[in-house]
Amino acid sequence: MPLAVGDKIPSVTVKRMTPLGPEDIDFAEFVGEGTSVLFSLPAAFSTTCHNNHLPGYIAYADKFAKLGVNRVACLSVNDHFVMSAWADQTGAMGTIDMIADGNAELAVAMKSEVDASGGGMGIRFARLAYIVKDGVVEDVFVETARGSTAQTGAENLIAAVEERHAA
Template structure:
């Protein structure tokens, strides 16, 4: 189960992929100030992630800004090359910043990791979303049905962001 509401986001080294390029960062520093909406996907370019999850956040990016969200972040256990290409292919760069967590260190620290070895994928994120304010988790959602994007999707998280303004 994910870290509890009220927990500080863990300090973990990852790669930030955005419109400016790729940069090594500490995730806790990135979300230390302001409001962040974060969604985690099992993998870039996978059908549900690519066709359903990411497009919703791109399409609602202005609505999130209007609701006081400073940044939208997508987490995945893929390397930064894959994440950069995915960001380019989806048009996410400039709207959604991508976090390449190639070794699943952040996934494990957030307790959002799942073993997908039976499918040949290794450790991945569970499909989930978080609202983080000034480095503290204020809301967590985890999908319970594989392949569905309901509670971790942009419309639901937009409503949560509006409630937590």
Template sequence: MSVSVGDKIPLVTLKTMTAEGPKEISTAEIFAGKKVVLFGLPGAFTPTCSAKHLPGFIDKHDDLAAKGVDTIACISVNDAFVMGAWGKAQEAGDKVLLLADGNADFAKAMGLDADFTAYGMGIRSKRFALVAEDGVVKVLNVEAAGQFEVSSADYVLNQL
């Protein structure tokens, strides 16, 4: 069953890359007491994710912050090393927190996992964007397969 507006973000331990290497970070730490925009995508370095999805949120960082967003985070079923390298390649800096959901634990807990085995990618995340306040989902936009519209930075910005 997929997460819905009004649901709490499940407690899951993720990883993020730091200067010292991969670090565990819990969803409680990410969402507690904050307004967070989280967007999920099938994979780092994939065409739409690299050309449009992540760059859009990097570009709109200041506009989202002006609307009261404390954290913009990107999650993908990749390891922390890949997410760290992708963040550097995309020049995300401190504008977007890159989160590794290596075993798809978060995607599965949210009911947003997708089977990409036909593409040689295994279990991944659906493309989505959400807004959560203090760990409660306030806005949830899940893309239809192969689409990129309702999870874009511009679309989310217009919902705030």
């Protein structure tokens, strides 16, 4: 089971991609203030992640910001070279915080890992999304159908943020 509503984001060092290269960050500190939308996915450049998941968040980045979201972060168990290349190729660099969790330490600490060893990929992030306020999980979205982004895609998260914003 992934982190639940009310859980704190764990303190794990990961790499955040920047135009100047990767920077080490403590993820709990990174999301410790303000509102964050986090989405995790199994693999950069894979079909669903590349074609369906990340593009929506890039397209809606401005709308998230207008709704008071301080950061949108993509979490993946890939090394920082892959995450940087993916950010550059898709135009995510500087728009979406691309987080490389190369050793799956954050995925495991967030209870958000999936064993993809059968496909030769080892431990990966499951396809999930979170709304986090001041380092505490406010909402969790779990993808239930393989290859789908209906629950964890940008459109669904925009609707959830709008609902919170209106309340």
